[in-house]
Amino acid sequence: MSRVSSARSVVPAPDPLGESLHLLRLTGTLYCRAELSAPWGIDVPSLEGLMTLQVITAGHCWLEVDGAPPMRLQQGSLTLIPHGTPHRFRSSARARTAPLFEIPVEQVSDRYEIMRYGGGGEVTHVTYAAMRFDHVVARRLVAQLPRVLHIDTWDDEDTGWIHSTLRLISREALTLRPGGETIMTRLADVLVVQAIRSWLGSSPEAGRGWLAAMRDEHVGRALSAMHRSPERPWSLVSLAREARMSRSAFAARFTELVGEPAMHYLAESRMQLARAHLQQTSEPLSDIARRVGYGSEAAFCRAFKRAFGVPPGSVRRGAPATEHAPRAGARP
Incomplete structure (x- = not known):
């Protein structure tokens, strides 16, 4: 036993x-x-x-x-x-x-x-x-x-x-x-x-940049946690806790490996994830907002417009924020 x-x-x-x-x-x-x-x-x-x-x-x-x-x-x-x-x-x-x-x-x-x-x-x-x-x-x-x-x-x-x-x-x-x-x-x-x-x-080349960060014993833990649960109310303190590092040491190491601060990375990842949901699903904006960590639809819409220059609703109508989306059905 x-x-x-x-x-x-x-x-x-x-x-x-x-x-x-x-x-x-x-x-x-x-x-x-x-x-x-x-x-x-x-x-x-x-x-x-x-x-x-x-x-x-x-x-x-x-x-x-x-x-x-x-x-x-x-x-x-x-x-x-x-x-x-x-x-x-x-x-x-x-x-x-x-x-x-x-x-x-x-x-x-x-x-x-x-x-x-x-x-x-x-x-x-x-x-x-x-x-x-x-x-x-x-x-x-x-x-x-x-x-x-x-x-x-x-x-x-x-x-x-x-x-x-x-x-x-x-x-x-x-x-x-x-x-x-x-x-x-x-x-x-x-x-x-x-x-x-x-x-x-x-x-x-696989040991540099973002890939090196993903393999890092500490920063990799924080990245994995962000990717797995983008809806959680992450802060620099809570991410450092996931990485098992002090706040200041984590902030410095994350920026060194990834090339940008942790909270900036999180915000950008959330917006990219939100855009993908808008393009691929018919979920209400309020549900997508919660899915990517925003407590209100209004706050999400403001953040999205700052990131892409257009409101999230326009993405579903094929507005400019879809510019980097892959084209389905294109014959190679």
Whole structure:
């Protein structure tokens, strides 16, 4: 009995960064199975607010992302373009490209399509997914990512976790059996999170700025508490208590790591979260106000207008405060 009681009393160590990955809440906008025969080239424009995932399930190709050197992608390669940056795929380094939206596709469903394109030569199969992320914490995490993440799964034994997932994606993409769209959606979500985890564990950039703050033993606790419960009446004192630090030490360390004071971060996060609720739900303003920590609708409306220059009601009508929202349904 004592051993059972002892086991039940164990409290898991906080994992603020893990919670952030959970909050990614990726929403599949479109999944495309591309069958491309050489010579071929595709020019993908800027896809604002969207993240794209590419998996080479057969063959090989070149990927060019604006601001990064060209990459030769082999079968099994996975790339993630987090910021909707323009990019190009080619069968060879000199192959001519066609604008993406001028290439015909077979629309299987609202979320899934098949592209067959090229000159009839050697075939490359690409599974391509475009998705968006809705939570304010996810946007902060994604903002820290590089222009392109590349994992060559067949050459790197450290990324063995991805092999079985790629095989499943390849099988679903090539056979399109009943339920294939759902399976590919779930697998793509897993691959995005795994790709980010791989980058977090290997890149020096992952130890700077907001990501470093999330990993900090003390500041990470406070950030996690804010993200988890934005409605609580937080103060610098209560946040310092969550961080297990003195008020002055916490204030200084938070600003040093995050780049802004804790209460400013909290206010901005609340406003971003409120804007997302306004855009995505029909909740009354009073309920949204309480959800983000405001005791009255009037106080919330004043704070929102200071932050975005327009009243919260106008956001639902598509006014300027929606300018950074991802566009749903845009075909990559």
